[in-house]
Amino acid sequence: MSARKFALSILLAVATLSGPAFAQLDGGGSFDPEIEKVQPDDGATTKEISEEVEKTGARVPVTPGANNKIKKNPYGENVIFDWNKYQNATEVPHPYAEKGLLRITRDRTYIYRVNESEQKTAAQLRFGIYEPQNLQAPGKDGRPPSTFADNYDQTDSPAIMLDWEWQLWRSPVGKFGVTFGGGAYIAQGNGHFAGTVNAQNGLVPRELFTFAVVPINLGVVYRMQFWHKQLFVPYGQAGGTAFAFGEFRDDNKPPKWGGSFGGFYAAGLAMNLTYFDNLSKIALDSEYGINAVYLTAEYRAVLSFGDFDFGSDMAN
Secondary structure, eight states: OOHHHHHHHHTSOEEOSSSOOEEESSOOSOOOOTTOOOOOOTTOOHHHHHHHHHHHOOOOOOOTTSOOOOOOOTTSOOOOOOGGGGTTOSEEEOTTGGGTEEEEOTTOOEEEOOOOOOOOEEEEEEEEBOOOTTOEEOOOTTOOOEEHHHHOOBOOOOEEEEEEEEEEEEETTEEEEEEEEEEEEEEEEOOOOSSHHHHHTTOOOSOOEEEEEEEEEEEEEEEOOOSTTOSEEEEEEEEEEEEEEEEEESSSOOOEEEEEEEEEEEEEEEEEGGGGOHHHHHHHHHHHOOOOOEEEEEEEEEEEOSSSOOOEEEEO
């Protein structure tokens, strides 16, 4: 058999399990490595191949058992295989296996093992339903305090929160870290009349009030993640919160500002979306440094320790 035909039959198929790539020695067909630029004739000698390699820098197939002493390629290392180690073998390791080659597809795409970047931090973007029903404004002139529901009826805006997480300790029972972040929530309404006559007649003020609160959170987080490519990751969080808020109105009167303190605890479940697509995961990691993307469902309880009660339950 000629050198070309034998080499082409060697590299026909590549199989991969958890180890290096293998080129099978049975089968026919044709195979053109994408790096190959020279196709020597069946009768080409080692000297002729060597001269052609020296001119073009190409890597070429060689004959098993022959005197394959091709000169070193100035453009890179030549693919020279020691067949003496595999006299009776039906499979041999591919020359590129040491470089991380896993397999070669039928359309001659080379699949290599890719090392992931180190994962130390995480970011979370959450949307949740939040309504501080316990929030009250102090009453004046002997009147009872007005509640959040008395003044704001347009409360369907979601709360938006963005947290940054530092994963400080990875243990056999999961990951532990700290989180820091903030958010925003806005509600609108027309307020209510303090006088009994207008209130009894069901009249609504013409002014439009806008209430905005910005919570700043600092806490700790535990993730029940035992291995890297885990599909579902339960987690829990707890920490403190500082609330800054303001009330604005459209009748040119000045806004009112305030602040309060509170806390939170949360429990959730994160599903690894990149678990299902390794190629997308590799692309995200190589281009943006993102190891994984998760979709989470979370319950969060907001607690209040100050004069203004922002306590509420949230579904994120």
